[in-house]
Amino acid sequence: MSSDAKFLLLDAKDVGQLIEPAKVFDAMKRAFTLHSRREGRVFPVVREQLHTGGVFGIKSGDVPNADLLGFKAAGFWPSNRKAGKEPHQATILLIDPHTGRPLCLIDGNTITTVRTGAVGALGLTLLARPESTSLCIFGTGTQARIQLSFALRYMPMIKRVSYVTVNGQPDDGFEKELGHLCTLIHAQDPDAAVSESDIVVTATPGSGPLFSPAAIRAGTHLNCVGADTKGKRELPEGVLRRSRLFTDDRDQSRSIGEGQWDAECPSIEIGDLLTGKVRLTRDLEDITVFDMTGLALQDLVVAEMLWHLATAKSQGTTLSWPW
Structure with a gap:
């Protein structure tokens, strides 16, 4: 296996430039179709209260025939409002299902919203x-x-x-x-x-x-x-x-x-x-x-779409991630 693997980061600015509401609407049809046909899986949700007053959750899943695997770590931190920041926070990670190696880390706030x-x-x-x-x-x-x-x-x-x-x-x-x-x-x-x-x-x-x-x-x-x-x-x-x-x-x-x-x-x-x-x-x-x-599938199909778009446009930050 290659030891010169790369890892792509897409921050909020990158996501904002790449995401298109009409394409997300179509992606949601795909997500629900995959779920109905059980071609995409959603794993048990983690949703827990934190000692900080926030709520932390993980939604994960996969689409085996598309080699799509990943999760969204997200939740609600009401105290962020005191700093003038968004209380909902989300981060999405796409993972290679063949190796377990990370492929793309994406700011998930805009994805979740849209x-x-x-x-x-x-x-x-x-x-x-x-x-x-x-x-x-x-x-x-x-x-x-x-x-x-x-x-x-x-x-x-x-x-x-x-x-x-x-x-x-x-x-x-x-x-x-x-x-x-x-x-x-x-x-x-x-x-x-x-x-x-x-x-x-x-x-x-x-x-x-x-x-x-x-x-x-x-x-x-x-x-x-x-x-x-x-x-x-x-x-x-x-x-x-x-x-x-x-x-x-x-x-x-x-x-x-x-x-x-x-x-x-x-x-x-x-x-x-x-x-x-x-x-x-x-x-x-x-x-x-x-x-x-x-559903995790909603986040994953949009994240996959943005990952491919960013790769095609050479957008985002690419890091060396050898193993």
């Missing part, structure tokens, strides 16, 4: 009523912004957006960034905002139920982003049983997602819609929920 936004849009295109014109979003942080951006890109019929903040106050930065894309209204009453919307997106830290169960009207679709750890939730009690539940991964949803609060609730993995294993007929009165816990 791929989650793309997954949200995919959920909307598959599950929400196509004629939906109104949306309510909970949260105004990084993930809420990317969710709304992708939603408006892939659901052009949406014209009116209500947003709910944790402190009940308008968010000028949120409005400045996204207000030109739709009619953006700060909502004082969460229940009223939900009841007046065709689509509801929850993109918060998952600290507890965000609205009353009675606020959800027939025909509503909900994308739930924030529940990704044991003990987290955004939906009120009883909503899942009133709904048709869709997940990125059934077991993961029951372990760390909204599904943990009703583990017996039946669900459909969204990849099965893409592969035709399940054919969806959506009645006008159906309430649908997409529980987004995040």
